Amino acid sequence: MQNIVGIDIGGSHITMAQVDPEKREIINSTYVREHVDSFGPKETIFSAWISAIEKVSHNLDKDDLLIGIAMPGPFDYENGISLMQQGKFIDIYQVNIKEELAGRLSISSDQIYFINDAGAFLEGEVFGGCVQGFSKIFGVTLGTGLGTAFYNGETATDEDLWDSPFKNSICEDYLATRWFVNHYAELTGGKISGTKDLLDQSEDIQSRMFDDYADSFAEFIIKYVKNYDPEVLVIGGNIAKVYPYFKKRLNQHLEEHKINLPIKISAIFEDAAILGAAGYALKKSYR
Structure with a gap:
């Protein structure tokens, strides 16, 4: 061996x-x-x-x-x-x-x-994770920063979309952990360090923030990921662990735009x- x-x-x-x-x-x-x-x-x-x-x-x-x-x-x-x-x-x-x-x-x-x-x-998820057997895969890591990669059937390449134009700033400002920190402060005047802390807050503020995040993530998929025509989207990073909280609204947006894109959550994370x-x-x- x-x-x-x-x-x-x-x-x-x-x-x-x-x-x-x-x-x-x-x-x-x-x-x-x-x-x-x-x-x-x-x-x-x-x-x-x-x-x-x-x-x-x-x-x-x-x-x-x-x-x-x-x-x-x-x-x-x-x-x-x-x-x-x-x-x-x-x-x-x-x-x-x-x-x-x-x-x-x-x-x-x-x-x-x-x-x-x-x-x-993304190579890890292809080699021993949740997307073995797929040949066109887009991978997104959502955490302190925003990582983006595309697997074309042979190799995974860094797509480096973190600083691409998005809304009135760049993608990472809306999809990384700092968005949760900043948005929570805007809405409540309080402080959280990330999504883990958000789960300790009221259901109302959780729903509002996860809905807003789903809106941004859907917009990102429509604007950038869709162009790669992937068979599947795999999500990793700490924010992927709270995917169930924004899954429904995200999928509603994708259905409205007739995007049939299966989403898988990392099997191996770190x-x-x-x-x-x-x-x-x-x-x-x-x-």
Whole structure:
């Protein structure tokens, strides 16, 4: 069996696990999550990454190891070079991460593959999640930010719609967690941190907010997602967990616009990027 490690690199953590390519699932006993100071110097970042990778792969044959890494952009995914010029990871701008990791792990750079984090989420759902067997899939992650990806039957690509024009601003302002925070403050003068807090409020305010959110999400699907002509829409991220609260109104809007689009909720949520990065590495290694 091929030894594969899937890795999800975020702004404050690195999360990873070994993946069983036959069962298409994470081997839970190998799960590793470490804090990373992404604003720190290059050596601090790489030391944290290497420490975590060595923990997850210590019992694997390095000659037969594949590593798939889900990475935020901007990034040169083919060559493994960071293009992030501001904020997090600024000290590794233009560093060839693929070569750095390969050298520090004593493996070939050909054993390491990178994929965009939004694409990795959708690859994970295709590889071992809720949309196995579909060939045209649109994926949306609804959380702190807005992630969008499209799977064309071969590969999932980041569609980068988060800052596309929407109403009087951009898509992310209406579909990410901050919309719930801001809209709740507008309606009540109070504070919530997200959808979990909203569920503790009165039914009236919940209904009002989830209806407003459904209106925006439907408009987003009509304006952008419909153009891809997907067979299915898969939703992940924390907001997907409250889908039952806005499902009915969302589907009513889609029916009114004669959009017959099945919607599936992520089967693996936070693990989707790890599974997707591993599945992507496996797929690329065969080519």
